Amino acid sequence: MNPLIDPPTDDRFEVRPSAIPGAGLGVFARADLPAGAELEVIGVLVRRDSPADRCTHFADHHKFRVGADLLLIPVGVGGLVNHAADANLERVEYPGRVVLRTRRPVAAGEELVFRYSESARRRLGMA
Numbered sequence: 001m002n003p004l005i006d007p008p009t010d011d012r013f014e015v016r017p018s019a020i021p022g023a024g025l026g027v028f029a030r031a032d033l034p035a036g037a038e039l040e041v042i043g044v045l046v047r048r049d050s051p052a053d054r055c056t057h058f059a060d061h062h063k064f065r066v067g068a069d070l071l072l073i074p075v076g077v078g079g080l081v082n083h084a085a086d087a088n089l090e091r092v093e094y095p096g097r098v099v100l101r102t103r104r105p106v107a108a109g110e111e112l113v114f115r116y117s118e119s120a121r122r123r124l125g126m127a
Contacts, residue, residue: 018082027077033106035103039089043075046065088113
């Protein structure tokens, strides 16, 4: 199975309308999650400022920085996690991949949110 064509599903999460005004869709816990639970952000890695980066400019608001010169274009539910100052997730980077990890226990039904970086908040007009 190619994870880019058919991203793996994870029954711990569901997508539905966000409780955050104007946010569109959001990701919610379907089950209680302990602190330290991880949601991997599945996607395509491209070099920053490369032709692939420029050709995917339409996804700029969703890209995650990975290291100094890579960007991850999400294709799974991880790309739909919204911003909140009081986040219940934190962004964790491993070589070539990004996960969103719960900072505390999260109850079933709770929306999952993480704090966007300062540069992302500026780019999105949130800072």
